[in-house]
Amino acid sequence: MLNQEAYELFEHTCDYAENFGLRLHSVAGGRLLDAGVQTPGSLDAGLLLARLCMGDQADIAIVPADPDRFVTSNHVHVRTDAPLWACLGAQYAGWPVQTDDFFAMGSGPMRLLRGREAALKDLGLAEEGPIAVGVLESDKLPGESVFAHIAQECGIQPDGVHLAIAPSHSIAGGTQVVARSIETAMHKLHELKFDVRSIVSATGTAPLPPPSKPGDMVSGIGRTNDAMLYGANVTLWAEADDQAIESVIEQVPSSSSGDYGRPFAQIFKGYEYDFYKVDPMLFSPARVTIHGLRSGRTWIAGRFNTDVLRESFLG
Template sequence: MISVNENVTKFIDKLLDREEELGIKSYYLENKATVIDCGVNTVGSIGAGILFADISLAGLGKVSVVPGIIDSYYINFAQVYVDRPAIACLGSQKPAWKLKSEGFVGTGFGPARAISQKPKNIYAAINYTDDAETAVINIETQVLPAAKELDYVAKQCSTDPECVVALAARPNSIAGSVVNGTRVVEWAMNRLFQLGYDVKDIQSASGACPIAPLRKEEPMFMGASFDSIAYYGMAYLYAGTRNDTFKEAVSASSKSYGKSFNALLKESQDDFSKVDPAMFAPARLMINGIQDGSLETYGKLDPAMLLESYGLKR
């Protein structure tokens, strides 16, 4: 079986070979772990964001940034295609590993999750594990991880710290914004998983989503980034069989649809976990049946809601 950690080593090499060009910087810590700053203390770049996102998808997809126009506004879109999306999205890209220690808070995702099996119920559902010696972790954080944080990652992955590679970026950095734009397929897969659908039935997928403009305040940026997916994110899934679950896997099925994520965050007292899970779904979903050639579409796009979230006038 493919090792998602070994599969991304070529992307790590590209980052390390192009540090100056990409506006990033690498560090070797006292425990010999490697940290690549893609957008914490560095400015980063779109190119760094693309490689950051490629790694988060375990090298099982391809990311690009393409131009789009919404009501005469030029908007960057993240475009992604993914093979083996159950592994790439749920087994790697999903931000499901909370990292916290004194002076440090971050969210881990990427290939290392498959070694640590966090959370185990996902890996049981997709029937996947990775036992690679090298552990590659993406981290959304406002500060760079230190040796103690990567010692913990190494322990959870049953490897030595010198085998840990951590890529770090603030969510509201250039690289972080690109990565958040690529999550539209992940949101679709995660929502289907929550609804009890066998996500292994999705063989390939693609998606396109506006990249939210950077904001100084991280919560404001994250709200706009989530609005990008929920109100204008599009996912196209190749499914083995038809299923009634698909109609529930779009944001319009939520009772909270029509409200911005920043409004929902205020209602939930700054706790996204209290927001209706149905909102964490793409705006538009197309399902192409592999066996019967069927094509079904669900949800809708809301450009007005998106532009309002970005602070733009129609």
């Protein structure tokens, strides 16, 4: 049960919240870990948020990167042997959490309790239980109405809701977003009608961009997306036929999209800051490798784009 696994991590973290640059709040009987709204947060806090997003089903670390290629000296590296549940079941930001005075994109295993998303239904991913753990991306702390809303959607009491929050322009928020390299590949493959249940293991790296200035959500969103679109590298191990892999491999990387080639902040502005107008096929890693376990063959597609990373991170 991913919510239970994430809850145990959440519970342990509460005892050491200040050590991670976190601030703990009690809301409607539930708990909220602020990792970047009213506190500076930290890299450790970002790794924690990423682990919570994935239901604690992955190893996540900050590792060295080649600054000449990726314009930053750090990568966020993710490894999981449960990519279906960890990425599509939990990590995907598929829940727009909205009340009269609050909006955030919601991730984490709490989505499995809600169970309304089409992808979750398609893949038979669901949980039941009294505890919901989630991560919100916002620069505003949620109040009691948000906890009540999430509890109602998940069919539990508000005191069973446990949330962590950080904006994308913060250290922690940027780190947890960049930890989504595998998830973007998995989601793209599902959209391409590839059987993602055949993927048994996965690794992913993406450059950790410099944070944008406080309050600049567009730059924060732009840099974290660019890290994925132009610098992420994902490897998947799939128990699938060669034909199935060959039919999709060239379409998986971000370079297959017509919107590819400019910093995401520019693309976003061109669509009047409406995510739903951006080509959905853009949201995927720069480079993807798939190892076919049935034949022993390997496919590689996509490329890194240092020029766009430099313009985004340093421009």
